[in-house]
Amino acid sequence: MKTILASGLLAASLIAATPTVAAETIRFAFTDIDGMEAVQREMGPFKEAFEKASGLTVEFFPVSGRTVAVEAMAAGQVDFVLTGPAEYVVFNARLDAQPVVTWVRPDYWSSVVVLDGAPIQSPEDLKGSKISFGEIGSTSQHLGPVTLLSEAGLTYATDYEPVFLNRNVAVEALIKGEIAGIGLNRTHIDSITEKFPDQKFRILMKGDQLPDDVLLASPDVAPEVVDTVRKTFAEQGDAILAAVTTTEENAKYIGGSFNATVTDADYDVVRLMYRNIGITEFAEFVGQ
Numbered sequence: 001m002k003t004i005l006a007s008g009l010l011a012a013s014l015i016a017a018t019p020t021v022a023a024e025t026i027r028f029a030f031t032d033i034d035g036m037e038a039v040q041r042e043m044g045p046f047k048e049a050f051e052k053a054s055g056l057t058v059e060f061f062p063v064s065g066r067t068v069a070v071e072a073m074a075a076g077q078v079d080f081v082l083t084g085p086a087e088y089v090v091f092n093a094r095l096d097a098q099p100v101v102t103w104v105r106p107d108y109w110s111s112v113v114v115l116d117g118a119p120i121q122s123p124e125d126l127k128g129s130k131i132s133f134g135e136i137g138s139t140s141q142h143l144g145p146v147t148l149l150s151e152a153g154l155t156y157a158t159d160y161e162p163v164f165l166n167r168n169v170a171v172e173a174l175i176k177g178e179i180a181g182i183g184l185n186r187t188h189i190d191s192i193t194e195k196f197p198d199q200k201f202r203i204l205m206k207g208d209q210l211p212d213d214v215l216l217a218s219p220d221v222a223p224e225v226v227d228t229v230r231k232t233f234a235e236q237g238d239a240i241l242a243a244v245t246t247t248e249e250n251a252k253y254i255g256g257s258f259n260a261t262v263t264d265a266d267y268d269v270v271r272l273m274y275r276n277i278g279i280t281e282f283a284e285f286v287g288q
Contacts, residue, residue, distance in 0.1 A: 110144025137286030145183025
């Protein structure tokens, strides 16, 4: 009887001493959502669905952009960050952060857009002109369009002058003839078409599907926790995506999915994009 009791107590003590993934709290940041109120509004449904599916507890860590996010991860304040392809390359170079799962966005491609009535019929016609891009360093609004131009034989900042204007300001400049084209993604084309209903735009150049937004993990996160996060997205992706897309801000993910087999090599194409603007070291964000 004593032996049985001792064995039971030993087993109980081992169970109590063994850490479980379910007891983990993981800290999430989102580089394109500014402030806790916005994070809770846009990602609250995701948090609820992910916690239910994984057994993990999610704690939001609000940031005001990519620089704050990478510094927070370097300081051990953040475990996982959802960010864009260009930003991932910097996180990886600086911190050896690794991709866990991509958030696939349908129709995520770059383009160079001109006015429909403009005399520009080929990329060659853009030589010597000004072309506006979105946020400097953005995959879809800067690096992607520049790569399209590079593939057409136009050298960045040599064959044309890159400028960085607010999207609506850029459209107004395009209408006035102050610039010849704008680098945009598909979502932004829809936006300017709605904003400027009296104008017709033409896609001069259109790229292939871009690498997707990626949830990356700090190298300090325990491997078993990373595996749990990856497995949760792989096995419960439909339920998580349904929760994510209940908010208007996440409409870009409607019809998408999660890819839990992503590797760092999938983002080599982004490193090539950086080289097209003259960047060969990736430890700093462009323009900062």
